[in-house]
Ligand code: FAD
């Protein structure tokens with residue numbers, strides 16, 4: 001059956017063809033590369049079959065939606081194995097590698113040995129898994145090719161067999177996995193399931209990449225990067241660099257944010273496709289325990305896959321405070337990332353992670369920022385001692401804080417909005433700003449999925465899962481922000497790997513007891529493990545080491561002397577219980593502590609590890625030494 005292939009819905013330019021008319025292709029095989037602006041995209045085959053025609057030569061402009069290739073083939077692989085005459089030499093290819101490549105681990109058969117149809121002849125190590133390569137025909141091994149430890153790519157010819165006329169029965173079809181949601185949970189699950197041999201379809205109603213790439217992690221950090229570059233330029237004279245006039249180009253800031261997100265989104269789409277996955281733009285709803293309908297621009301599609309992974313993420317929670325709904329000066333985090341012009345003033349309701357990161361960015365751009373928080377402290381998950389230091393640093397940068405303050409109502413004004421509040425003292429106070437960012441938490445995206453039709457259990461607005469990411473319905477998994485665990489991109493991705501592995505027959509368990517969390521404020525804040533308040537509440541016998549960044553050479557060089565590292569360790573065993581870093585590069589330096597804690601390390605292990613100089617990381621060793629009251633560079 002003739003099948004048409006298009007490059008993209010938007011105009012592209014042909015880079016080069018990988019195939020030519022007459023070539024046999026499998027689903028997922030690269031056909032050609034096209035340029036989408038400066039980004040190189042792979043156009044992959046969605047069919048098994050033979051290439052009939054290729055259109056457009058190198059450098060040709062391809063209009064959006066134009067057919068570039070015609071394949072005579074089908075969506076499903078034909079399982080039909082053709083018989084071969086005894087004595088025919090058959091090539092053995094490494095097809096089922098569960099990944100793009102692996103290392104030769106062991107040859108089970110040597111030249112001259114007999115082999116049954118489908119009997120494994122080679123073991124290939126693919127990460128922590130072992131894939132076995134076999135020949136569908138029985139016979140005698142003629143030649144084995146790659147040496148032990150050599151790299152083997154998927155599809156490489158690894159051996160040849162002289163056929164004896166016997167052959168395997170029909171191949172079992174690949175398990176079909178549908179992933180709902182293409183965020184860091186869903187796309188990672190899709191890639192992992194593809195690596196393990198599933199036929200994967202990702203259903204995404206918007207752009208791939210989810211909150212993380214479109215309106216979360218990446219755009220906030222792109223904005224913060226611009227803010228940091230701006231401040232560095234403004235303060236460059238301190239480092240001996242005179243910049244006569246520094247000007248903020250807000251359109252440029254927004255363009256950079258969009259460009260970083262787009263580059264990563266295109267990369268993610270390519271990776272899903274390179275692992276054999278298909279991406280369908282549409283909204284999925286359940287019609288039964290294992291059946292879905294997907295509403296697309298072209299109509300309704302139905303799916304009855306073998307396994308379903310729900311990865312629908314979360315959205316900003318908007319509190320039911322009078323005057324908020326319909327007030328266009330009041331925005332959520334998505335609105336705060338996409339502002340057409342830099343506001344002169346901003347009130348942020350909620351001193352959590354989103355509020356703090358965006359407060360730091362906007363204050364650095366020159367906006368007057370005020371934070372209104374109902375609790376008596378900011379960022380409740382962080383260590384209190386360092387949070388108070390962080391608040392002081394932000395106050396020095398002009399951010400104002402009103403803690404224990406209750407928002408009573410909002411009122412739209414000519415230039416923005418008023419926020420009526422009740423202060424800790426009981427007094428009422430009215431704030432006014434051009435924009436009001438409401439960042440008071442997020443809610444799981446489960447409405448509209450019709451989970452009840454599938455009988456999937458929910459609790460307080462989240463999908464209930466066990467540590468294998470299984471819901472109460474067999475073969476249906478849920479991951480990421482929609483399951484009510486820690487709402488982070490890296491936890492969503494970890495859950496995605498676990499769900500995919502379990503869906504493909506493995507037995508993996510999710511454990512978030514050692515999970516680093518980072519706040520990309522200026523300076524950065526990161527932690528792993530427990531904080532001092534938790535150590536006290538749990539009645540633990542603990543000791544603490546602290547080291548100031550002003551005693552760290554690298555931090556001084558970078559003019560980033562604000563901050564501390566604090567390590568909490570068990571008083572008797574010396575095991576590290578928690579690490580808290582406030583300072584430049586905290587979000588990278590924390591990785592060492594996460595690894596140390598995962599391996600059950602003690603402060604002595606940290607002290608006995610040589611840390612390079614001059615680095616921010618060497619402050620970690622000093623903090624560990626401070627636990628033992630023996631820091632070298634601080635008394
Ligand atoms: P999401 O990323 O939300 O993706 C879910 C996807 O599912 C969406 O694309 C959605 O369109 C799609 N979808 C939903 N329903 C359907 C349906 N019925 N059919 C089809 N598709 C559907 N985390 C960090 O670790 N580090 C950070 O620095 C960080 N910064 C953040 C900054 C901000 C401003 C915000 C808002 C969040 C931030 N996060 C950060 C959190 C992080 O973005 C989320 O934890 C993460 O994106 C969750 O991933 P997910 O795959 O579970 O869901």
Ligand code: NAD
Nearest residue numbers: 350351352353354355373374375439440441442487518519
């Ligand atoms: P959050 O839970 O971190 O903070 C919300 C804050 O709002 C809390 O301090 C809460 O006390 C306060 N609040 C609630 N209602 C209020 C009200 N009516 N008036 C005043 N204050 C009120 O939530 P968030 O900042 O919206 O972030 C949501 C989630 O997104 C985070 O929990 C995190 O999982 C994720 N996130 C992560 C990062 C990161 O990893 N760097 C960055 C941004 C977001």
